[in-house]
Amino acid sequence: MSKRIGEIVLVAGLLAAGMMLASCDKGQPKDGAGKKKIVVGFSQIGAESDWRKANTESIKAEAAKRGIELKFADAQQKQENQIQALRSFIQMKVDVIAFSPVVETGWEPVLREIKKAGIPVILSDRAVDVSDDSLFKTFIGADFVEEGRRAGRWLVKKTGGKAKIAELQGTPGSAPAIDRKKGFEEILKDHPDMKIIKSQTGDFTRAKGKEVFESFLKSPEGKEINVLYAHNDDMALGAIQAIEEAGKKPGKDILIVSIDGVRGAFEAMVAGKLNCSVECNPLLGPQMFDLVEKIVAGQEIPKRVVVEEGVFDESQAKEALPTRKY
Numbered sequence: 001m002s003k004r005i006g007e008i009v010l011v012a013g014l015l016a017a018g019m020m021l022a023s024c025d026k027g028q029p030k031d032g033a034g035k036k037k038i039v040v041g042f043s044q045i046g047a048e049s050d051w052r053k054a055n056t057e058s059i060k061a062e063a064a065k066r067g068i069e070l071k072f073a074d075a076q077q078k079q080e081n082q083i084q085a086l087r088s089f090i091q092m093k094v095d096v097i098a099f100s101p102v103v104e105t106g107w108e109p110v111l112r113e114i115k116k117a118g119i120p121v122i123l124s125d126r127a128v129d130v131s132d133d134s135l136f137k138t139f140i141g142a143d144f145v146e147e148g149r150r151a152g153r154w155l156v157k158k159t160g161g162k163a164k165i166a167e168l169q170g171t172p173g174s175a176p177a178i179d180r181k182k183g184f185e186e187i188l189k190d191h192p193d194m195k196i197i198k199s200q201t202g203d204f205t206r207a208k209g210k211e212v213f214e215s216f217l218k219s220p221e222g223k224e225i226n227v228l229y230a231h232n233d234d235m236a237l238g239a240i241q242a243i244e245e246a247g248k249k250p251g252k253d254i255l256i257v258s259i260d261g262v263r264g265a266f267e268a269m270v271a272g273k274l275n276c277s278v279e280c281n282p283l284l285g286p287q288m289f290d291l292v293e294k295i296v297a298g299q300e301i302p303k304r305v306v307v308e309e310g311v312f313d314e315s316q317a318k319e320a321l322p323t324r325k326y
């Protein structure tokens, strides 16, 4: 090849490479300063509770604040929808995938696909049950077992260790339903006069909580129930309606302890209809996107990030209500 032809081939090659780069670049979102934007795919469970709505808000607001492009998918409480969303995030070649898994099991195959695509995964709010923990980078969320223990300890103190309890469980197979039951029963173990006499799922929703508690009250054991332990506030709020419709006084005839600490629970405590709410903080956006930015920058992050939470009862509700953020 003559020197002249060699030069032409080289220039053409450089031009083609430049065009390829330019066309790849077109797909990459940029911020105002022309810097490549971080793209995160987030698969949310749904909008089953006030807690979940606050969690979604926190994530969307924090992404917007940081100029992070968020691909948000609502799974309507269905695992198959979440798996589909995770696969679509692989296709989109997002920088990080985060999700709040509706149930604990059944994630290994899709997590392996994500790992193969080289995309880091953050578990947000709920954990998964997998044999290989290299399938996710980190898990940020509450300690649900401890929340169950906190509810149990509060109840022991309040009742002096004597109670006939109806339990409204969360979504079957979900981490908070499994762990909150476990933590609560751990405390009950040492108190033989505290018994769970009814237990069923209310799927973390207000409507189901009401429906199931109505059936508890109508059952042969209905008259004996003097405590409700609900795995979240929404189900407790639904049950309060059922108790009132049955002509009883929630918070008095039936003591109620639930989990989340949403505004509606504080209002019910101020009204004397709910006795205690164990806090579960949904405002995970800021901490989650700190992790995202560290992962993208190649920095080390902890495998587990636990969220700080408290316990509130009726005596604290009035003072705390105006400062509640969700």
Ligand code: AHR
Pocket: 048, 049, 050, 051, 052, 125, 126, 176, 204, 231, 232, 233, 234, 259, 260, 280
């Ligand atoms: O995973 C957190 C739980 O999910 C919340 O306690 C509940 O309200 C929500 O739906």
